[in-house]
Amino acid sequence: MRELRKQRGRPRKGGEDYDVVRERLVRAGVAALTEYGFVSTGLDQVVRAAGVPKGSFYTFFSSKEEFGLELIERYGVYFARRLDRFLLDETLSPLGRLRAFMQDSFANVTRFDYQRGCLVGNLGQEMSALPESFRQRLIDVFTDWQGRVEACLLSAQEAGEIASEIDCARKAELFWIGWEGAILRAKLERRVHPLEAYSEDFFKSLKLRHG
Amino acid sequence: MRELRKQRGRPRKGGEDYDVVRERLVRAGVAALTEYGFVSTGLDQVVRAAGVPKGSFYTFFSSKEEFGLELIERYGVYFARRLDRFLLDETLSPLGRLRAFMQDSFANVTRFDYQRGCLVGNLGQEMSALPESFRQRLIDVFTDWQGRVEACLLSAQEAGEIASEIDCARKAELFWIGWEGAILRAKLERRVHPLEAYSEDFFKSLKLRHG
Numbered sequence: 001m002r003e004l005r006k007q008r009g010r011p012r013k014g015g016e017d018y019d020v021v022r023e024r025l026v027r028a029g030v031a032a033l034t035e036y037g038f039v040s041t042g043l044d045q046v047v048r049a050a051g052v053p054k055g056s057f058y059t060f061f062s063s064k065e066e067f068g069l070e071l072i073e074r075y076g077v078y079f080a081r082r083l084d085r086f087l088l089d090e091t092l093s094p095l096g097r098l099r100a101f102m103q104d105s106f107a108n109v110t111r112f113d114y115q116r117g118c119l120v121g122n123l124g125q126e127m128s129a130l131p132e133s134f135r136q137r138l139i140d141v142f143t144d145w146q147g148r149v150e151a152c153l154l155s156a157q158e159a160g161e162i163a164s165e166i167d168c169a170r171k172a173e174l175f176w177i178g179w180e181g182a183i184l185r186a187k188l189e190r191r192v193h194p195l196e197a198y199s200e201d202f203f204k205s206l207k208l209r210h211g
Numbered sequence: 212m213r214e215l216r217k218q219r220g221r222p223r224k225g226g227e228d229y230d231v232v233r234e235r236l237v238r239a240g241v242a243a244l245t246e247y248g249f250v251s252t253g254l255d256q257v258v259r260a261a262g263v264p265k266g267s268f269y270t271f272f273s274s275k276e277e278f279g280l281e282l283i284e285r286y287g288v289y290f291a292r293r294l295d296r297f298l299l300d301e302t303l304s305p306l307g308r309l310r311a312f313m314q315d316s317f318a319n320v321t322r323f324d325y326q327r328g329c330l331v332g333n334l335g336q337e338m339s340a341l342p343e344s345f346r347q348r349l350i351d352v353f354t355d356w357q358g359r360v361e362a363c364l365l366s367a368q369e370a371g372e373i374a375s376e377i378d379c380a381r382k383a384e385l386f387w388i389g390w391e392g393a394i395l396r397a398k399l400e401r402r403v404h405p406l407e408a409y410s411e412d413f414f415k416s417l418k419l420r421h422g
Contacts, residue, residue, distance in 0.1 A: 039251045040340035115339055124399040125336040128326055129251035138399055174389075174412050177405055181392025188335040188349055194388055201385050205416050 022060045024050040029071045030078070035115050037122040038068055039129050065131045068123075072134065075119040076141035083145060087152045094156035095203070098149070102199045106192045109183070114190040121180040146172045153206075162206040175202060233271045235261040240282045241289075246326050248333040249279055250340050276342045279334075283345065286330040287352035294356060298363045305367035306414070309360070313410045317403045320394070325401040332391040357383045364417075373417040386413060 028050035032041040043064055047054050061067040086092075086101035109116070120141050127135060150172035156162045178198055185194035239261035243252040254275055258265050272278040297303075297312035320327070331352050338346060361383035367373045389409055396405035 036340045037250070037337060039248070040337065117336070121395065122336060124395050125328070125333060126248060126251065127399050129247045135399065135401075142396075142399075170408065170412075173405075174408060177392040177396050177409055178385075178389040179392065180395055181388040181390065184332065184335050184391055184395075185353075185388050188338050188346065188353075190346075194384075197381065197385060198388055201381075201416070205412070 018060075021050075021052055021056075025052055025057070025060055025067075026070065026074055029067060030075050030119060031116075033068075033071055033122060034075070034117060034119045035112075037126050038134075039126055043067075065133065068131070068134060069137060072120065072123065072137045072141060076137075076144060079118075079120075079141075080144055080148065083148050087148055093161060094152050094159055095161045095206070098152055098156075099199075099203070102195070106195055109186055109195065110192055114187050117183045117187050118180060121183055124180070125184075142176055146176055149175050156206070166206060171206070178202065229271075232261075232263055232267075236263055236268070236271055236278075237281065237285055240278060241286050241330060242327075244279075244282055244333060245286070245328060245330045246323075248337050249345075250337055254278075276344060279342070280344060280348060283331065283334065283348045283352060287348075287355060290329075290331075290352075291355055291359065294359050298359055304372060305363050305370055306372045306417070309363055309367075310410075310414070313406070317406055320397055320406065321403055325398050328394045328398050329391060332394055335391070336395075353387055357387055360386050367417070377417060382417070389413065 025046065028046045029041075032046055032049065043057060044054060047057055057067075061070070083101060086104065087097045089097050089100065092100060120138055123130060123134060124138050127138070146169075150168050153162065153166070153168035153171055157164060157166065157168060182195045182198035186192055236257065239257045240252075243257055243260065254268060255265060258268055268278075272281070294312060297315065298308045300308050300311065303311060331349055334341060334345060335349050338349070357380075361379050364373065364377070364379035364382055368375060368377065368379060393406045393409035397403055
């Protein structure tokens with residue numbers, strides 16, 4: 001991420017638009033990182049997309065590193081809420097919830113013309129070039145998402161939808177490993193097929209053996 | 212990738228060291244892209260690592276895009292050879308060959324201190340920020356690797372090592388989708404565990420159902 005020089009006239013922190021502008025920066029940042037990752041994204045590009053004067057960035061964030069850390073945090077929370085919308089939907093069976101999440105993701109990836117992937121996956125891939133402080137945050141986000149999928153799989157197991165010998169914690173971990181790989185391939189190939197193939201295989205691997 | 216300005220005095224193309232120097236540039240480029248991806252890698256960093264005078268880069272490559280395309284090609288070929296070393300090793304059973312490749316990869320990832328991933332995976336992740344010409348090349352490389360794994364799985368099926376109902380082409384595609392995701396996580400977490408967990412699960416999914 002390219003640096004922006006600090007400017008002198010700092011906008012007042014107590015100003016009524018402070019939170020609104022800060023939020024615009026965060027949203028623009030998340031969108032850019034989801035598409036391009038951290039290294040390719042310039043701060044100037046983010047402030048332009050947010051419609052914020054170039055010089056005021058440092059009123060809101062002390063550094064691009066701090067900004068990046070907040071974007072990871074915010075994306076993690078946003079995505080956890082998105083997951084919950086599906087995984088806690090009691091009108092569906094536990095496996096049906098996971099399936100609904102996946103299908104919504106297929107639609108999303110297509111809607112953004114295969115440009116946007118997963119912010120956490122993008123940054124994970126770039127880790128060698130990122131501030132070391134990002135590492136644990138990215139791992140924490142995966143751990144959080146994993147816990148939500150694990151809970152869903154445990155419910156599925158309780159409901160007799162998946163084999164009882166399945167280690168749900170391990171399966172949830174594997175789910176995210178493969179999912180990130182599938183997002184990568186879908187973006188590369190500009191088609192939803194890798195995600196569909198992966199999902200089908202994942203569900204097959206949960207099947208009752210002698211059911 | 213940052214640009215280098217062209218310099219005037221071009222080294223002679225017929226010089227005896229021409230191929231040697233060009234090869235050094237390619238090797239330094241592959242190493243950098245395996246670690247950092249395309250966007251974070253500066254050409255100045257590559258020429259420095261190769262011990263080549265800054266100004267002579269454009270004697271060897273007309274642009275950074277052409278350089279990148281050659282690096283993808285070269286990495287694809289290098290890696291295909293590495294795959295063959297295992298997948299065509301007739302002293303092992305077909306599944307044993309795939310297992311040997313994976314175990315060698317665990318060792319490799321550790322040896323490079325979790326810094327180096329897969330050049331093709333890295334570039335796939337960055338695709339939004341890369342020249343469009345890279346896309347088909349990256350897909351072609353995956354297709355090539357996939358064909359090699361498929362052939363190995365077919366041999367395993369013939370040898371009765373894996374279930375006969377398995378679609379080996381599909382499984383080979385899924386192998387690479389998940390493998391790239393596992394490499395990403397191993398680099399992020401700085402441990403081999405995600406690769407081991409993925410491999411174990413992959414082999415389990417090949418098991419004979421009623422065997």
